[in-house]
Amino acid sequence: MSTATDTTIVIATRDRERELLRTLGAHARSHPRTPVVVVDNGSAVPLAPAVHREFPDVRVLTSPRNLGAVARNFGVRHAGTTYVAFSDDDSWWAPGALATAEDVLDAHPHLALVAATTLVGPEERPDPVVAEMARSPLRGAHPVPGPALLGFTACSAVVRREAFAAVGGFSPLLFFVGEEKLLSYDLAAAGWDLAFVASVVAHHHPSPHRQSSHRRDATERRNGVLISWLRRPLRTAAAESGRLLRDAVRDPVARAALPGALRRLPEALARRQRLPRRVEAAVRLLGH
Numbered sequence: 001m002s003t004a005t006d007t008t009i010v011i012a013t014r015d016r017e018r019e020l021l022r023t024l025g026a027h028a029r030s031h032p033r034t035p036v037v038v039v040d041n042g043s044a045v046p047l048a049p050a051v052h053r054e055f056p057d058v059r060v061l062t063s064p065r066n067l068g069a070v071a072r073n074f075g076v077r078h079a080g081t082t083y084v085a086f087s088d089d090d091s092w093w094a095p096g097a098l099a100t101a102e103d104v105l106d107a108h109p110h111l112a113l114v115a116a117t118t119l120v121g122p123e124e125r126p127d128p129v130v131a132e133m134a135r136s137p138l139r140g141a142h143p144v145p146g147p148a149l150l151g152f153t154a155c156s157a158v159v160r161r162e163a164f165a166a167v168g169g170f171s172p173l174l175f176f177v178g179e180e181k182l183l184s185y186d187l188a189a190a191g192w193d194l195a196f197v198a199s200v201v202a203h204h205h206p207s208p209h210r211q212s213s214h215r216r217d218a219t220e221r222r223n224g225v226l227i228s229w230l231r232r233p234l235r236t237a238a239a240e241s242g243r244l245l246r247d248a249v250r251d252p253v254a255r256a257a258l259p260g261a262l263r264r265l266p267e268a269l270a271r272r273q274r275l276p277r278r279v280e281a282a283v284r285l286l287g288h
Helices: 017-030 048-054 070-077 097-107 128-134 161-166 179-189 213-231 234-247 252-270 277-287
Strands: 007-013 036-041 059-063 083-087 091-093 111-120 157-160 193-204
Touching: 007 017, 007 070, 007 097, 017 036, 017 048, 017 091, 036 070, 048 059, 059 070, 070 083, 070 161, 083 091, 083 097, 083 161, 097 111, 097 157, 097 193, 111 128, 111 161, 111 179, 128 193, 157 161, 161 179, 179 193, 179 213, 179 277, 213 234, 213 252, 234 252
Parallel strands: 007 036, 007 083, 036 059, 111 193
Antiparallel strands: 083 157, 091 193, 111 157
16 A cells, blocks of 8 residues: 655544544554644543554644634644645545645645545545536646646645645634635635645545534635635625625524624734735636
8 A cells, every 4th residue: 555655644623532533543544654643622621642542653732722723733833744634533534545645746846735535424425525626617827637726625635834834824813614715815826736636535424513504604604704805806805795794684694604704804904915816817717
């Protein structure tokens, strides 16, 4: 079995010991020489003792509070490899996937991120986002080994650590949900490419212990508005904010999203940096 030699797997987790141990077992069987860094994201019961009992070679970093997606940044800073493969505590990489991703990234020095085929559940059905990535109409700034992207799923992506660090990783402003979109924009704005590579495969068996769909939808709506203020033209951001205000009158999801968007808006404005024209054009193409 081919094994990745220059990749670290980073897993951010919180209060899901059973799922985490299952995922670490899958990684140990498939990638016995791939280092793993787990970030315990403020769990009520620390996860390090359980991990070290079964997987003594896994490094566990403990945050005293929930950092959201930024916990992955913490893990990346402690990775000593050229590439980082993200997993969630309920997802893992297929045998040979990381070696394939390394080969692709080695061959394409302008490529910052490889997005994988994600197979969901025991029946291994492709996640709907796989079809969306496969038919992406975008072109990379440089030749890429698959459809060019401006988005990905964090639990099944491999990144070039240098590129990830240079753009600041995942945003603390967004906390969680939609953080991949902003990171994609920032990588593209910095001149990096992102691509879907179908032969790189990850498995995702969603945990039943998840955020409610209402809360997740509200957070996604909130962060969509914030991303517009952070990176999009003022007209676009104002229009999206206006839609949120109008929808909040009758839509409980929009109503739940509005206070958080307003509270974070000053910081979004302070961090505002317009996308380059070529990236904004790509965003608009995807919007259409």
